[in-house]
Amino acid sequence: MAQSLSSTVVLWVLAALFIFPVLWLVLSSLKPGGELFRYPLTILPDTWTFDGYARAWERVDFALYFRNTAVVATVTTVLTVLVSAATGYALAKYRARWLSVLFMCILATTMLPTEVILSPTFVVIRDLGLYDQLAGIIIPSILTATGVFMFRQFFRTVPDELIEAARIDGARELSIFFRIMLPLAKPIAITLAIFSFQWRWNDYIWPLLVLGDPDKFTLQVALRSLIGAENIDWTVLLPASVISILPLLALFLVTQRYILSSDLNSGLKD
Amino acid sequence: MNLRRSPRRRDVLAAGAATLALPTALSACGGGSASGSGGEIQFLLSGDANQGGGYQAMADRYAEETGVSVRIVDVPYEDLVTRLRSAAQADDLPALARASAVDPLWKDALLDLSDIATSYDVLPSLVVRNEDDEVRALPSDLTAVGLFLNESLFDQAGVTYPGAGDQPWTWDEFVAALRQVKAATGARYGMVMDASSHRLRSFLYQFGSQGVQQQPDGSWALDEAGADALEYFKSLNDDDVMPKSVWVSGDDPSALFKSGQVAAYYSGVWQVTDFAANITDFEWTTALMPAQPTRATNIGTNWIVAFDGSGVEQEALDFLDWLYTPENYAELSRISGFLPAEEGVDVEYTSNEEAFAMFNAEIAASDPIAGDQATSALEMSYRDIIIDSDPLKEETLKYVAGEQDLQTTVTNIGELTTAGYGA
Numbered sequence: 189m190a191q192s193l194s195s196t197v198v199l200w201v202l203a204a205l206f207i208f209p210v211l212w213l214v215l216s217s218l219k220p221g222g223e224l225f226r227y228p229l230t231i232l233p234d235t236w237t238f239d240g241y242a243r244a245w246e247r248v249d250f251a252l253y254f255r256n257t258a259v260v261a262t263v264t265t266v267l268t269v270l271v272s273a274a275t276g277y278a279l280a281k282y283r284a285r286w287l288s289v290l291f292m293c294i295l296a297t298t299m300l301p302t303e304v305i306l307s308p309t310f311v312v313i314r315d316l317g318l319y320d321q322l323a324g325i326i327i328p329s330i331l332t333a334t335g336v337f338m339f340r341q342f343f344r345t346v347p348d349e350l351i352e353a354a355r356i357d358g359a360r361e362l363s364i365f366f367r368i369m370l371p372l373a374k375p376i377a378i379t380l381a382i383f384s385f386q387w388r389w390n391d392y393i394w395p396l397l398v399l400g401d402p403d404k405f406t407l408q409v410a411l412r413s414l415i416g417a418e419n420i421d422w423t424v425l426l427p428a429s430v431i432s433i434l435p436l437l438a439l440f441l442v443t444q445r446y447i448l449s450s451d452l453n454s455g456l457k458d
Numbered sequence: 459m460n461l462r463r464s465p466r467r468r469d470v471l472a473a474g475a476a477t478l479a480l481p482t483a484l485s486a487c488g489g490g491s492a493s494g495s496g497g498e499i500q501f502l503l504s505g506d507a508n509q510g511g512g513y514q515a516m517a518d519r520y521a522e523e524t525g526v527s528v529r530i531v532d533v534p535y536e537d538l539v540t541r542l543r544s545a546a547q548a549d550d551l552p553a554l555a556r557a558s559a560v561d562p563l564w565k566d567a568l569l570d571l572s573d574i575a576t577s578y579d580v581l582p583s584l585v586v587r588n589e590d591d592e593v594r595a596l597p598s599d600l601t602a603v604g605l606f607l608n609e610s611l612f613d614q615a616g617v618t619y620p621g622a623g624d625q626p627w628t629w630d631e632f633v634a635a636l637r638q639v640k641a642a643t644g645a646r647y648g649m650v651m652d653a654s655s656h657r658l659r660s661f662l663y664q665f666g667s668q669g670v671q672q673q674p675d676g677s678w679a680l681d682e683a684g685a686d687a688l689e690y691f692k693s694l695n696d697d698d699v700m701p702k703s704v705w706v707s708g709d710d711p712s713a714l715f716k717s718g719q720v721a722a723y724y725s726g727v728w729q730v731t732d733f734a735a736n737i738t739d740f741e742w743t744t745a746l747m748p749a750q751p752t753r754a755t756n757i758g759t760n761w762i763v764a765f766d767g768s769g770v771e772q773e774a775l776d777f778l779d780w781l782y783t784p785e786n787y788a789e790l791s792r793i794s795g796f797l798p799a800e801e802g803v804d805v806e807y808t809s810n811e812e813a814f815a816m817f818n819a820e821i822a823a824s825d826p827i828a829g830d831q832a833t834s835a836l837e838m839s840y841r842d843i844i845i846d847s848d849p850l851k852e853e854t855l856k857y858v859a860g861e862q863d864l865q866t867t868v869t870n871i872g873e874l875t876t877a878g879y880g881a
Contacts, residue, residue, distance in 0.1 A: 222738025
């Protein structure tokens, strides 16, 4: 009893520690400029104001940037999940020596930070005519070693007998994948989808390099324009940051039962 | 030359961007048909929205008067260089840009702007000609280092300070005044200074130094007055007059000053609009900077450049010509709160007129060395030399942190600058 009580307390403390910066951001965004750096600092605003939100909304064309970012994040995520699932399935279930070599190669890409492959990727994108196109930020992001790895590890736990039974029943390879394997891997697919969406939502350096037309900017690129050469307009930046968090927050609320689901093998009970 | 720097993410990115830019540098300058649909002039800059939207307003007005559309593309300041490099590489340079530095990568793709520089009285000290006697970059506006005071604290302590027309104080007098204010009001610190070599340079100039200059033998070195100034600077960073945390561990000096706990802030003109809007708990003012014995600020500017190969070269030049007419230039300066880089332009600032007058007075009274940093960087770019490290700041930081002594600091500043310039 005492033990469970103390662990509950520890968890609450941890939760408070995690929520505090976010809470601080939200409360600060509701303060007028003169209160932001007041000494001594107060947690709650003296004067509650939504003025910063109004100015942020006016300054940043959120509708446009939300749309761009949403298109990029959604399309990339759908493709990432499909490609990763197919690759992971092939790597787990088909036997061929070159497949394991390929797998090592894919894994090796995790050793290369994005910054290192920035220039070759840029040249490829430019020569393909994808510079200043949303496709130019979608295509290079589709394949992630992490996603492939997640699916491969998952499919290895799926008994081969399942596939053999399907083959005996006359199912073709593609329908085995789409009708049996993909549904089984739903928890993985959703987990990867959430991660992928979040990565693409927060992507910064690559969109900055590839996009030239401000009408195609993603949210993060547009937001960073609020940071000036020598100083930062906090009264606009804070509310704008809060607004930019909202779509991801909504996504989390909708999908949280998958994120929080620890039983990733739920499809495999029998 | 980045050896002595901690590899911050941004540096890695910049290095990555630089290497990706190099192989195709030449092809980038070949000119192309990109940029601008239907004769639209693309103008790449940073921070316009942050500074009142002056360029956007002028672009709107130009479209109204002439029907020619100028599209303002506002990108993050830190990434303007990267943006221009990748644009150069993709053969997609804009027609115009307002950049903090001229990049050797695209400096050969620039149009000559001499006509505009001579038609209007663009500050002669900031008009830099290349070896072909061409002006390839025009100063867009001026920034200057200056001194902000917490007027409430000074008044409470009954300490006076020199205004625009007065005799400036010396650093010794200024520091004594800070101690007095601190003692009388219980303020936490006397002053803060941005952790920036730009601010540090004007501090050095005020001690009679010329900063880091090229020596007859081709190497670069900090002079003796500069060394004395650094020693003085270290003595200020004693967590009493100045908090060490700003230079050593990246504390935000602007936030400290805004907290009302610091009597003075050695910063620059860009703070004026921010302070006017966001300081409500106390009164702030500007004062003359100390002179020991030299009066000097450090002038900064952004450079307006026009690119060849945009397809709308003449239209872009016409727009610049229109923008630099004194009447329009004054309007731009008024909206954005710029210090004009053109002589004889009378700007009627809508607010904080006194503060702007103070900065203009500082510039006028300043030793000519004040323009050195901006112009010598441009001259170097013209000669394909760019230094991407900041030895003056990095070494001073180590000195302030107590990691090395004065002699080592001065030697390192010289040697690293020499290495950086490849001299």
